[in-house]
Amino acid sequence: MRFLALFLVGLFLGCSQSPKATTAARQEAALEANRKGEAYVRHGELENAARSYAEALRLSQSLEDAEGIAANAINLSIVRQRQGRFADARASLAAVLEQPNLRFSQVRLAEVTLRHALLDLDQNQFSGAGEWLDQAARHCGERCALSSAIHNVRAQLALQAGRIEEATASARSAQDTSRAAGDRGELANALRLLGISSLHRGDAAAARTHLEQALALDREIGAPRKIALDLLALGRAASLSGERDAARAYYARALAVSEADRDHAGVVEARAMLDAAAGK
Numbered sequence: 001m002r003f004l005a006l007f008l009v010g011l012f013l014g015c016s017q018s019p020k021a022t023t024a025a026r027q028e029a030a031l032e033a034n035r036k037g038e039a040y041v042r043h044g045e046l047e048n049a050a051r052s053y054a055e056a057l058r059l060s061q062s063l064e065d066a067e068g069i070a071a072n073a074i075n076l077s078i079v080r081q082r083q084g085r086f087a088d089a090r091a092s093l094a095a096v097l098e099q100p101n102l103r104f105s106q107v108r109l110a111e112v113t114l115r116h117a118l119l120d121l122d123q124n125q126f127s128g129a130g131e132w133l134d135q136a137a138r139h140c141g142e143r144c145a146l147s148s149a150i151h152n153v154r155a156q157l158a159l160q161a162g163r164i165e166e167a168t169a170s171a172r173s174a175q176d177t178s179r180a181a182g183d184r185g186e187l188a189n190a191l192r193l194l195g196i197s198s199l200h201r202g203d204a205a206a207a208r209t210h211l212e213q214a215l216a217l218d219r220e221i222g223a224p225r226k227i228a229l230d231l232l233a234l235g236r237a238a239s240l241s242g243e244r245d246a247a248r249a250y251y252a253r254a255l256a257v258s259e260a261d262r263d264h265a266g267v268v269e270a271r272a273m274l275d276a277a278a279g280k
Contacts, residue, residue, distance in 0.1 A: 023063060026059050026062060026063055027059075027063065027065070027068075029059050030055075030056045030059035030060050030063075030065070030068055030072070031056075033052045033053070033055040033056035033059065034052070034053065034056040034071070034072060034075070036048075036049075036052040037049045037050075037052035037053040037056065037072075037075060037079075038075075040052060041079065043262075044261055044262030044263070045262075046079050046082055046083050046262075047083075049079050050076060050079045050080060050083070053072050053075045053076040053079060054072075054076055054092075056068070056072040056075075057069060057072035057073055057076060057092070057095060060072055061095065064102060066102045066103055066104050066105075066108075067105075067108070069095055069096060069099070069102070069104075070095075070096050070104055070105075070108040070111070070112065071108075073092045073093055073095040073096050073112070074092075074093070074108075074111055074112060074115055076089075076092040077089040077090070077092045077093050077115050077119075078115070080092060081118070081119060081122065082263075082265075084265065086119055086122070086123055089115075089119055090116065090119060093112050093115055093116060096108065096109070096112045097112060097113075106139045106140070106141065106144070107139070107140070107144055107145055107146065109139040110136045110137075110139035110140040110144060110146050110150075111136075111146060113132050113133075113135040113136040113139060114132070114133065114136040114146060114149060114150065114153065116128075116132040117129045117130075117132035117133040117136060117153055118153065120132060121153065121156060121157065121160070124160075126157060126160055126161065129153075129157055130157055133150065133153055133154065133157070136150055136153075137150050143177075145181070147177045147181075148174045148177040148178035148181065148183055148186035148187075148189075148190065149174075149186055149189075151170050151171070151173040151174035151177060151190070152170070152171065152174040152186060152189045152190055152193060154170040155167045155168075155170035155171040155174065155190075155193045155197075156193065158170060159193070159196060159197065159200070164197055164200045164201060167193065167197050167200075168194065168197045170193075171190045171193040171194045171197060172190070172194070174186060174187075174189065174190035174193070175187060175190040175191065175194065178190055184217050184220065184221055185217075185221055185223065185226075187217060188213075188214045188217035188218045188221065188223070188226060188230075189214075189226070191210045191211070191213045191214035191217070192210070192211060192214040192226070192229060192230060192233060194210040195207040195208070195209075195210035195211035195214060195233055195237070196233055198210060199233065199236055199237060199240060202240065204237045204238075204240040204241040205241075207233070207236075207237040207240070208234065208237045208238075211230055211233050211234045211237060212234070214226075214230050215227065215230040215231070215234070218230055224257055224258075224260070224261035224263070225258075225261060225263055225266060227254075227257050228254040228257045228258045228261070228263065228266045228270060229254075231250045231251070231253045231254035231257065232250070232251065232254045232269065232270060232273060234250045235247045235248075235249075235250030235251045235254065235273060235277070238250055239277065244277065247277050248274060248277045248278060251270055251273045251274035251277055252274055254266070254270040254273075255267060255270035255271055255274055258270050
């Protein structure tokens with residue numbers, strides 16, 4: 001009996017931890033899961049990345065860590081979108097939008113609603129994308145870290161609707177705000193959109209100027225998916241100028257980048273454009 005009592009005492013002592021120690025351990029585990037997710041994304045291992053971000057999200061939820069919940073919900077949504085799993089991408093964002101008792105920053109709320117807009121845009125649900133984008137702009141206010149991204153998404157929506165001048169104006173606003181903020185990623189996006197707007201106007205020379213600048217920035221940043229998009233658009237500019245060999249070369253380069261990045265959707269798009277340029 002005395003042995004059993006000692007055993008139980010030892011068991012309780014062994015399981016006892018201070019609340020601070022438990023919280024710190026969970027926070028560190030969430031950070032480690034997040035770091036693993038980032039590493040998996042860099043290697044194109046999207047399912048492993050999703051599992052890591054989901055674990056980081058779970059740990060953040062167990063602590064009601066609003067910042068951690070938002071960051072990991074957004075990361076998980078991005079990965080699921082890249083996999084073409086749009087319902088799962090939206091479901092991950094519910095961890096923020098369906099938690100009214102937690103205090104999320106306005107910037108995080110802007111980021112989450114912007115993610116919804118991008119999901120709708122990717123699925124050609126343009127009306128819904130516009131509504132989500134308006135919400136993102138309201139959360140962002142006059143100026144926030146997402147201002148350039150919001151302008152760029154407005155430009156994409158305008159392009160989809162054939163409103164080329166509106167798209168150009170929004171992309172120029174993104175160009176100005178991203179330069180002021182030193183945001184090279186959104187500056188590259190703005191330049192790409194300006195290039196694509198020029199293609200719609202039939203101005204291959206202006207398109208090439210913008211797209212070459214975007215490509216240089218995306219190489220500096222190390223953004224394979226954006227590099228492939230730049231190369232595809234440069235191929236279209238070459239084709240518009242009647243330079244068929246140059247167009248095929250750009251499409252082949254985009255295909256090689258997408259294959260190396262394990263970007264299935266990018267591979268499909270680049271191969272289709274290369275085959276069309278080759279008359280297949």
